[in-house]
Amino acid sequence: MKIGFNNEKYLTMQSQHIRERIEQFDDKLYLEFGGKLFDDYHASRVLPGFAPDSKLQMLLQLKDQAEIVIAINANHLHDNKMRSDLRISYDEEVLRLIDEFTCIGLYVGSVVITRYSGQREAKQLETKLKRRKIPVYRHYSIDGYPTNTKKIISKEGFGKNDYIKTSRPLVVVTAPGPGSGKMATCLSQLYHENCHGVKAGYAKFETFPIWNLSLNHPVNIAYEAATADLNDVNMIDPFHLSAYNEITVNYNRDIEIFPVLQHMFEEIYGMSPYKSPTDMGVNMAGLCISDDEACRYASNQEIIRRYFATKTRYVNDQCSEEELKKQELLMQQARITPMDRPCVKAAYEKEKSSKTFSGAIELEDGAIVTGKTSDFMGPCAAIVMNAIKYLANIPDEEILIDVESFSPIQTLKTAYLGSVNPRLHTNEMLIALSLSARTNPNARKALEQLSALKNTQAHITSRVSNVDLSLFTSLGIQITYEAQKG
Structure with a gap:
C-alpha cells in the first residue's frame, strides 16, 4: 500500500493547533475527543501512513498539560453494551482505558457517569473506581435537552450535575463508545467553570469527515460507510459558508445541534466564540495528506469492505435493508463496484x-x-x-x-x-x-x-x-x- 499521509507532520500540526486553542480561552480547554485513541484502524486504512495510535502520540506531546475525563452512559452500563471489536463490556472498557492511559504516563483525572438515575450497574462501577482511588462524578438527564437552553443553563439543568474538579489546562473528554455524553459533559463543565469565574473553552477533535476535503472525496465517503449504522450523513456546513463564504464539510448531527450550542455559548458567555460547526473542530488531518491518489484508492477499498460487512450483517438479520441500500448508494457515489x-x-x-x-x-x-x-x-x-x-x-x-x-x-x-x-x-x-x-x-x-x-x-x-x-x-x-x- 502506497503511503499517502505524513504522520510526523500531523503530530506536530495537531498538537500545536490544540495549544493555540487553549490560549484562546483562560488557559482551560475542554476537548471532546471522538473516535478511538489507541487503535484507530479505520483512519490508518483510509489514510495510509496514519499510525493507529497517532492521536495517542499527539496527546503524549501535551501530557504535561492534559488530563483525561472518561464519560460513560449509565444506560449503556444497564444494557451491558459491548465494544464489539474487543468483545468487552463498556464498564470493562472504562477500566481498560484507565490502565492503558496510566501505563503510558497520561493522567486520568476522573470518570463521569452520565444519565445517572441510580442504575445498579452504575453503582457497581462507582465502587470499582473508588477502590482504585479514581474520582467519580454523576451527571443527570435534563428534561428538554438539548433545545430548552434556558432550563439547561440553570440550576435545574447543568446546575444539578456534579462539578468535575480538574487541575490542568487541557481536559480531554473521551468515552468507551458513541452516545456516552461527551459533548454534554463538556458543556456542563463550561457552565460550572463560568460559575467559578473561569472562562473555559470547548473544541471538538473528530478526524472524520475531513472538513477541507470535498463532500464526494472517497475519504469522506468512507466515513459515511463506516457509520452507516448511525445514519451519519456528510453535508456542506451552511453556517461556515454563510460566515466565511468557504465550502467545508461536516456531518448532520453537528450541523443540526450547532444552533443550540451557539445559543448555549451565548447564554454562558454572552457571545459565541464559534460561527460554525467547522470552527469548533481542531482537525489537521486533511492538511497532512501527501498523496491524494493513494488515499483515494485506499478509501475506495474501505468502502467496498464496509459493503461486504454490512451485506453479511443484513443476511444474518443484524441490520436493516436501508443500511445495506445506503452502502450500495455510497459505492455508486464513489463510482466503484466490488469488482474494483x-x-x-x-x-x-x-x-x-x-x-x-x-x-x-x-x-x-x-x-x-x-x-x-x-x-x-x-x-x-x-x-x-x-x-x-x-x-x-x-x-x-x-x-x-x-x-x-x-x-x-x-x-x-x-x-x-x-x-x-x-x-x-x-x-x-x-x-x-x-x-x-x-x-x-x-x-x-x-x-x-x-x-x-x-x-x-x-x-x-x-x-x-x-x-x-x-x-x-x-x-x-x-x-x-x-x-x-x-
Missing part, C-alpha cells in the same frame, strides 16, 4: 474454475495468490499457505505438511470436538506447519513470511468462521467475504 477490489475479482475467477469455495489474497508487491477448498483445508487456510509459499519462493507444487499430519487434527475435530467440518482452519494449518518446520527447512522459511501478510487484502467466496476472522485480524490481513445465512 482486485482480490474479489480473482476469488470469483478461482471459484468459477475450481467449482468450489475459493479465495484470493493481494500481496504488497501487487501479486495475487489464490487458493481453494480441498479435503484438508478451507479457502482461508489455503490462501495463507499459498501466499507464504510464494513469498518464500517455494514452488507451488511442493508439499510442506505431510498429508498424514492432517489426520490426527481432523480426527480430534470430528470425533472428539463435535465439528462436522474436518478441514483445517488457518490456525490449525499453521500449527501443523510449525510441527513440519522442525525437520523441513522450507516449512520454516514459509512461516518466517507471516509478518509480510500485514496490510494485505483478501477475499473469500464463502462465509468465514470466527476462528479464521480472528487469525486474519492478528496477521493484519484485511479480509472481505460473501454473505451466507448461518
Whole structure:
C-alpha cells in the first residue's frame, strides 16, 4: 500500500493547533475527543501512513498539560453494551482505558457517569473506581435537552450535575463508545467553570469527515460507510459558508445541534466564540495528506469492505435493508463496484474454475495468490499457505505438511470436538506447519513470511468462521467475504 499521509507532520500540526486553542480561552480547554485513541484502524486504512495510535502520540506531546475525563452512559452500563471489536463490556472498557492511559504516563483525572438515575450497574462501577482511588462524578438527564437552553443553563439543568474538579489546562473528554455524553459533559463543565469565574473553552477533535476535503472525496465517503449504522450523513456546513463564504464539510448531527450550542455559548458567555460547526473542530488531518491518489484508492477499498460487512450483517438479520441500500448508494457515489477490489475479482475467477469455495489474497508487491477448498483445508487456510509459499519462493507444487499430519487434527475435530467440518482452519494449518518446520527447512522459511501478510487484502467466496476472522485480524490481513445465512 502506497503511503499517502505524513504522520510526523500531523503530530506536530495537531498538537500545536490544540495549544493555540487553549490560549484562546483562560488557559482551560475542554476537548471532546471522538473516535478511538489507541487503535484507530479505520483512519490508518483510509489514510495510509496514519499510525493507529497517532492521536495517542499527539496527546503524549501535551501530557504535561492534559488530563483525561472518561464519560460513560449509565444506560449503556444497564444494557451491558459491548465494544464489539474487543468483545468487552463498556464498564470493562472504562477500566481498560484507565490502565492503558496510566501505563503510558497520561493522567486520568476522573470518570463521569452520565444519565445517572441510580442504575445498579452504575453503582457497581462507582465502587470499582473508588477502590482504585479514581474520582467519580454523576451527571443527570435534563428534561428538554438539548433545545430548552434556558432550563439547561440553570440550576435545574447543568446546575444539578456534579462539578468535575480538574487541575490542568487541557481536559480531554473521551468515552468507551458513541452516545456516552461527551459533548454534554463538556458543556456542563463550561457552565460550572463560568460559575467559578473561569472562562473555559470547548473544541471538538473528530478526524472524520475531513472538513477541507470535498463532500464526494472517497475519504469522506468512507466515513459515511463506516457509520452507516448511525445514519451519519456528510453535508456542506451552511453556517461556515454563510460566515466565511468557504465550502467545508461536516456531518448532520453537528450541523443540526450547532444552533443550540451557539445559543448555549451565548447564554454562558454572552457571545459565541464559534460561527460554525467547522470552527469548533481542531482537525489537521486533511492538511497532512501527501498523496491524494493513494488515499483515494485506499478509501475506495474501505468502502467496498464496509459493503461486504454490512451485506453479511443484513443476511444474518443484524441490520436493516436501508443500511445495506445506503452502502450500495455510497459505492455508486464513489463510482466503484466490488469488482474494483482486485482480490474479489480473482476469488470469483478461482471459484468459477475450481467449482468450489475459493479465495484470493493481494500481496504488497501487487501479486495475487489464490487458493481453494480441498479435503484438508478451507479457502482461508489455503490462501495463507499459498501466499507464504510464494513469498518464500517455494514452488507451488511442493508439499510442506505431510498429508498424514492432517489426520490426527481432523480426527480430534470430528470425533472428539463435535465439528462436522474436518478441514483445517488457518490456525490449525499453521500449527501443523510449525510441527513440519522442525525437520523441513522450507516449512520454516514459509512461516518466517507471516509478518509480510500485514496490510494485505483478501477475499473469500464463502462465509468465514470466527476462528479464521480472528487469525486474519492478528496477521493484519484485511479480509472481505460473501454473505451466507448461518
